[in-house]
Amino acid sequence: QVHLQESGPGLVKPSETLSLTCSVSGGSISTTTNYWGWIRQPAGKGLEWIGSAYYNGSPYYNPSLKSRVTISVDTSKNQFSLNLNSVTAADTAVYYCARAIGVPAFDIWGQGTVVAVSS
């Protein structure tokens, strides 16, 4: 069974870069039937899609975050990553990585990781 696990710093300073990795186990990230994505949830708010990537295709991003986001897939390590630069307090949230069956249908999720932006 496919399992996803997020990892990365829980605290990032304002204006710096938030970097998270999602490790995929129990299956290959190089599958032709799945996309891989990041979603976040600020405290007390709803879910927000950050972006998604195919293992060998160009990623696509939420237009509201596009200028600051990079999602990359490392097939050799069976993991994918999120970089969000120039962070502010508004980027404080629980960040989830997820597998998608079709673009917006995220069927397997990581447990989520809390990232706070604070000096």
Added chain:
Amino acid sequence: QSVLTQPPSASGTPGQRVTFSCSGSGSNIGGNTVNWYRHLPGAAPQLLIYTNTQRPSGVPDRFSASKSGASASLAISGLQSEDEGHYYCAAWDDSLNAVVFGGGTKLIVL
């Protein structure tokens, strides 16, 4: 303000049937498929419905959904106390070129 509109709350008693609505436009629900998620306290979101009406394996048949035009709905029959949590709809939006989520509906089981 979310692109997809959901009522902020809903409630029901154990055993009841409850429904959740999700309203969008032609660029999202009207032209693309809808997915529904359940987010229980302390857990990761769970995909309940994909492609408008399909249930992933393991999701019981007391969860059902439908779509008509630019609106969609999710129904839970045989409500259980463990169903208490937030329910979100989501779809691709052709105008925004983005996945959009509804603001979520908080279900309270009385």
